[in-house]
Each structure stands twice: as structure tokens, then as C-alpha cells.
Amino acid sequence: xxxxxxxxxxxxxxxxxxxxxxxxxxxxxxxxxxxxxxxxxx
Amino acid sequence: xxxxxxxxxxxxxxxxxxxxxxxxxxxxxxxxxxxxxxxxxxxxxxxxxxxxxxxxxxxxxxxxxxxxxxxxxxxxxxxxxxxxxxxxxxxxxxxxxxxxxxxxxxxxxxxxxxxxxxxxxxxxxxxxxxxxxxxxxxxxxxxxxxxxxxxxxxxxxxxxxxxxxxxxxxxxxxxxxxxx
Numbered sequence: 694x695x696x697x698x699x700x701x702x703x704x705x706x707x708x709x710x711x712x713x714x715x716x717x718x719x720x721x722x723x724x725x726x727x728x729x730x731x732x733x734x735x
Numbered sequence: 736x737x738x739x740x741x742x743x744x745x746x747x748x749x750x751x752x753x754x755x756x757x758x759x760x761x762x763x764x765x766x767x768x769x770x771x772x773x774x775x776x777x778x779x780x781x782x783x784x785x786x787x788x789x790x791x792x793x794x795x796x797x798x799x800x801x802x803x804x805x806x807x808x809x810x811x812x813x814x815x816x817x818x819x820x821x822x823x824x825x826x827x828x829x830x831x832x833x834x835x836x837x838x839x840x841x842x843x844x845x846x847x848x849x850x851x852x853x854x855x856x857x858x859x860x861x862x863x864x865x866x867x868x869x870x871x872x873x874x875x876x877x878x879x880x881x882x883x884x885x886x887x888x889x890x891x892x893x894x895x896x897x898x899x900x901x902x903x904x905x906x907x908x909x910x911x912x913x914x915x
Contacts, residue, residue: 697770697901701808704762704777704893704910711769722771725812726899728839 697722754914758786762910764896766791768903774910775808775893778861782912785860787894789844789853789872790906797847798900801840804860804885810895811887812839819843819868819883825876843881844872846898850906855881856913863890 696713703709714722739752762777778785791800803810803817820835821843836842844853855870869882896908 697903698768699771699773700764700766700769701773701775702762702764703775705775709764711767714770722897722901725839725897726901728812728814 757914758911759914760909761785761912763907765907766904768794768905770897770901770903772896772904772908773805773808773810773893774896774908775805777894777910778857778892779912780861783859783862783915784913785857786911786913787855787857787870788909788911789896790850791846791853791908792850792905793846793848793902794905795848796900796902797845798898798902799842800844800846800851800853801842801897801899802855803840803895803897804857804866804887804889804891805893805895806889806891808893811885811889811891813887814839816887817841817883817885819881821879821881821883823877823879826878840897841868841883841885843868843870843879843883844874846874846904847876849875860891863888866891 698711698713700709700711762774764772764774815837817840818837819841822833824831844851851874853872855868858867860866866885872879
């Protein structure tokens with residue numbers, strides 16, 4: 694199964710890089726979502 | 736001499752005229768299915784105020800759209816530090832409600848396969864004082880007015896954008912510095 698991807702942009706240079714999230718980043722991302730309740734009007 | 740905003744072909748703009756340009760693009764990202772976006776170095780000492788313009792849709796599904804301020808590529812996730820409130824009105828069936836939050840992110844919009852247009856103005860994100868936010872969002876289901884602030888006295892240079900359902904995001908985010 695493909696992992697979610699992230700894009701990082703350096704706005705000074707305009708360089709953008711898209712990569713798959715590492716296991717550590719994915720775990721952190723899922724923790725972020727768990728800490729971020731959905732909006733009541735979604 | 737050229738008189739803004741009307742110019743003639745070949746007219747040379749003076750420094751005084753160029754300094755009247757009200758907004759300057761300081762960053763952008765084009766989203767082609769990424770789940771998160773980290774924009775670095777989009778806030779600098781050049782501007783006090785920044786407009787962030789979101790044009791985001793999903794490939795499938797809907798989710799809340801979240802934004803955090805970041806420095807050095809590290810988003811601030813302090814619990815309760817993003818304090819905001821607003822009111823939304825649905826359409827075509829009218830339904831309205833107030834909402835608020837004290838969360839580890841700004842949450843003021845949602846998106847689906849239909850594009851969402853959202854705009855916020857961040858004041859003093861690059862200064863080590865709290866950062867006020869005001870904005871709007873619109874999509875096919877609702878419109879919303881929102882305001883709030885991030886209460887940390889940190890100088891930020893970037894934004895982190897993600898969503899509540901790990902959806903792939905499509906569209907763009909543009910950041911404009913607003914001249915004093």
C-alpha cells in the first residue's frame with residue numbers, strides 16, 4: 694500500500710520536493726490528526 | 736512619467752512607484768495529491784501582514800482543512816494555542832451556526848471534491864508576538880467568516896497544511912506579503 698506523500702517547499706528558492714512519508718512521519722501525522730478534532734460543520 | 740495603474744508601453748517605473756505595489760508573492764505550493772504541505776521561508780521581516788489564499792479540493796471524500804505556523808520546518812503544535820471562532824451559513828439550504836476552538840491548529844474550512852476557496856490574513860507571523868488571523872472560506876455547501884489568533888510569542892517563517900482525514904489534496908496555496 695502506498696504511503697501518503699508530503700510536499701516541502703522552500704519559498705526562497707522555489708524548490709519543491711514531494712516524498713513519501715516515513716513511518717515516523719506517518720505516525721506523527723496520525724497523532725496530529727488525533728489531536729485535531731474535525732470542525733463541527735464539516 | 737507613468738501614473739499607476741495606467742502605464743504606457745516602454746514606460747519606466749520609478750522606485751517610488753514600485754514601492755507602492757501593495758502585495759508581493761512570497762510563496763506558493765501546487766498540490767497534486769500530497770497529504771501534507773510544508774512551506775518554508777514564506778514569512779520574512781519584509782512584511783508584517785500576509786494573505787494566504789487556499790484553492791483546495793480532494794480526489795474523493797471531505798475533510799477539515801488545518802493550518803499551523805512553523806519555524807525552521809517545524810510546525811507549532813502547542814495544545815490550545817490556536818484560538819478562533821466564526822460563523823458559517825449553509826446554502827442552498829440555509830443553516831447557520833457559531834463555532835469556536837482552542838486547538839493545536841487553525842481550523843476554519845473544509846474541502847471536498849468541489850473546490851474550496853479560503854483566504855486568511857496573518858498579522859505579524861514573523862514577529863515574536865501572538866499572531867492574529869482573520870478570514871473567510873466558501874465552497875459549494877457553505878460560507879464562513881472566522882477570526883482568532885495564535886497565542887505563542889514566536890517568530891514564524893512558514894506554514895504547515897494538512898487535513899483531518901489524510902486525504903490527498905489538489906489545487907494550490909498562495910502567500911502574499913502585504914506592504915505597510
